[in-house]
Amino acid sequence: NPVNLYEFFGGLGQMEDNLLSPSDYFPKLDELVGRLKQKADGIFPNAGLQNVILDADLAGILAHEAIGHTTEADLVLGGSVAGDLMGQEVVSPLITLIDYANTYAGKTCPVPVYVDDEGTPSKDTVIIKDGVLKSFMHNKESAQHFETQPDGNARAYAFSDEPLIRMRNTAFVPGTSSLDEMISSIDDGYYLTKSSNGQADSTSEFMFGIAMGYEIKNGKIGRAIKETTISGIAFDVLKTVDMISEEMSWSAGGMCGKKQWIPVGMGGPAIKCKVNIGGR
Structure with missing residues (x-):
């Protein structure tokens, strides 16, 4: 069967800001080919509940798809x-989840929003703080309903579109562990690095495709694995988080399809947790 692997290249700004010299990407393409060869010779993972490390790409998708959407106030009013x-502890106390408006650690986020499409100045929305659910994301109407203030989450794709409650740059806050320490802490598990597709619903139940990953044996990275899936209830999975890496990594950004396609930023640190993984 054909084996494939892909990578997005790009970033904030125009095409010429990121792709002026294609040769800059040759080393990354060589690395991608190397991983593709590893994947072609990969093994099937053992199915079931496993100790895993979700790298930034997957942690970001989990933050956006499985947690973020459940805390958009229009979906909350719809029964999320x-x-x-x-006000309750919903995930591990190690977890803080923020929808960043435009800046993280002094640097511009992948999709900076300074004023939303209802004219509200944008501020960071702290959704979860130390494991406790603190805030939903709002437009002016939902903020009035919940008797709070909007932080600039009303966004529209085009001038003719209705502004909807949308995320901007949603990520877990980095922790204090190194990736090497996280890998060393697992005797038998998996390091999952790239997603292929996925879905989640308003219960926070999710299933994501895994395009690239490796087994971890006795605290060391082993063989690559074949494509598989992970699934679970996001709030339950995040209760099992016991290590978070100290590095933040943003993706080049993607498009969220909630009624209107709109660019969003995703990323984060790597997280160590338990999740159901598919097998042969």
């Missing part, structure tokens, strides 16, 4: 699982 959880 997060609606009854405000």
Whole structure:
């Protein structure tokens, strides 16, 4: 069967800001080919609940798809699982989740929003703080309903579109562990690095395709694995997080398809947790 692997290249700005010299990407393409060869010779993972490290790419998708959408106030009003959880500890105390408006650690985020499409100045929204659900994301209407203030999450794709409650740059806050320490802490598990596709719903139940990953044996990276899936209830999975890496990595950005396609930023640190993984 054909084996494939892809990578997005790009970033903030125009094409000429990121792709002026294609040769700059040759080393990354060589690395991609190397990983593709590893994947072609890969093994099937053992199915079931496993100790895993989700690298930044997957942690970012989990933050956006499986947690972020459940805390958008219009979906909360529509019956999202997060609606009854405000003020409660919903995930590991190690987890803080923020929807960044435009800046992280003094640097511009992948999709900076300074004023939203209702004219609200944008501020960071701290969704989860030390494991406790602290805030939903709002437009002016939902903020009035919940008797709070909007932080600039009303976004529209085009001038003729209705502004909807949308994320901007959603990520877990980095922790204190190195990736090497996280890998060393696992005797038998997996290091999952790239997703292929996926879906989640308002219960935070998710299933994501895994395009690239490796086994971990006795605290060391082993063989690559073949394509598989991970699944679970995001709030439950995040209760098992016991290590978070100290490095933040943003993706080049993607498009979220909630009624209107719109660019969003995703990323984060790597997280160590337990999740159901598919096998042969």
